[in-house]
Amino acid sequence: MTSEAVDLAVVGATGLVGETVLEVLSERAFPVGELHLLASADSAGKRVVFGGRRIRIGALEDFDFSGVPLAIFAAGQDVAAGHAPRATEAGCIVVDNSSLYRYDADVPLVVPEVNAGALAGCRERRLVANPNCSTIQLVVALKPIHDAVGIERINVATYQSVSGGGRELVETLASQTARLLNGLPVELPRGAKQIAFNVLPHIDVFEPNGYTREEMKIIRETRKILDEPELRVNATAVRVPVFFGHSEAVHIETRRRIEADEARALLAKAPGVSVLDEAREGGYPTAVSEAANRDTVFVGRIREDISHPCGLNLWIVADNVRKGAATNSVQILEILVKDYL
Numbered sequence: 001m002t003s004e005a006v007d008l009a010v011v012g013a014t015g016l017v018g019e020t021v022l023e024v025l026s027e028r029a030f031p032v033g034e035l036h037l038l039a040s041a042d043s044a045g046k047r048v049v050f051g052g053r054r055i056r057i058g059a060l061e062d063f064d065f066s067g068v069p070l071a072i073f074a075a076g077q078d079v080a081a082g083h084a085p086r087a088t089e090a091g092c093i094v095v096d097n098s099s100l101y102r103y104d105a106d107v108p109l110v111v112p113e114v115n116a117g118a119l120a121g122c123r124e125r126r127l128v129a130n131p132n133c134s135t136i137q138l139v140v141a142l143k144p145i146h147d148a149v150g151i152e153r154i155n156v157a158t159y160q161s162v163s164g165g166g167r168e169l170v171e172t173l174a175s176q177t178a179r180l181l182n183g184l185p186v187e188l189p190r191g192a193k194q195i196a197f198n199v200l201p202h203i204d205v206f207e208p209n210g211y212t213r214e215e216m217k218i219i220r221e222t223r224k225i226l227d228e229p230e231l232r233v234n235a236t237a238v239r240v241p242v243f244f245g246h247s248e249a250v251h252i253e254t255r256r257r258i259e260a261d262e263a264r265a266l267l268a269k270a271p272g273v274s275v276l277d278e279a280r281e282g283g284y285p286t287a288v289s290e291a292a293n294r295d296t297v298f299v300g301r302i303r304e305d306i307s308h309p310c311g312l313n314l315w316i317v318a319d320n321v322r323k324g325a326a327t328n329s330v331q332i333l334e335i336l337v338k339d340y341l
Contacts, residue, residue, distance in 0.1 A: 245287025
């Protein structure tokens with residue numbers, strides 16, 4: 001990567017992902033020149049510290065993207081719809097964390113360890129989509145196995161932390177937990193279920209087929225990233241009372257049988273992956289103990305499926321805010337700076 005400073009805008013700089021983007025930029029020594037931190041008018045004027053400087057948050061609505069070559073959008077679909085097009089029209093390449101552009105054929109959906117070459121497609125619209133957090137850790141772990149023996153079917157159940165729903169849901173879990181531990185009731189909106197001490201098989205809205213939007217994101221994005229439009233993928237997305245780190249129980253069927261030892265060896269050499277797989281107490285990764293605050297995708301409980309001759313089971317965990325959003329975005333920036341600016 002070039003050592004020359006690159007001007008950069010971060011949209012949604014006051015959110016969980018935006019704040020983590022700043023941490024990752026600093027940790028990875030990204031060559032930031034002029035840094036423009038942008039948010040809604042309510043947050044404009046606040047100041048955050050980056051690289052020893054106190055930087056004022058600017059109002060997104062008033063910002064001119066001309067002259068800024070790169071931007072990370074760490075906000076929702078409405079913000080991306082309203083401001084990403086004017087950023088790209090001004091000559092800026094946008095890495096967008098929302099789901100708005102992920103399925104557009106001319107917008108690359110990129111996980112650097114898996115399909116970095118797809119970034120060549122960013123030249124047309126100057127847009128790159130950052131995938132869903134659950135999809136990212138899934139494809140990082142499955143890519144080396146898919147390359148070696150081919151995957152025909154993926155069945156995944158996710159156990160997703162509340163930070164995947166943003167700061168408000170993190171605060172909701174903290175508040176509900178505190179109230180219940182103090183013998184106080186939890187007040188809930190009509191139809192809602194508590195998240196504290198509970199497991200909810202429902203993330204995002206339900207689609208007509210009975211799957212939730214979160215589940216369909218995993219299905220559609222996995223096919224696009226692995227460039228397998230007919231790949232059979234089934235997903236159940238579950239919210240659990242964990243603050244940071246998503247976990248996934250994954251069952252795959254492969255074209256050629258792969259033994260657990262071969263899978264372990266492939267994963268041990270895979271970029272961005274760490275294998276923790278011992279058949280003993282604690283010999284497996286968890287969201288809290290291993291994944292939180294790290295950029296690695298951890299894999300354990302690797303075993304041959306006793307119900308299928310070409311089946312394999314894996315347990316995958318990663319920090320959804322870091323590798324699942326902020327770090328993946330910064331890794332994309334690094335490649336853009338090196339190869340496309």
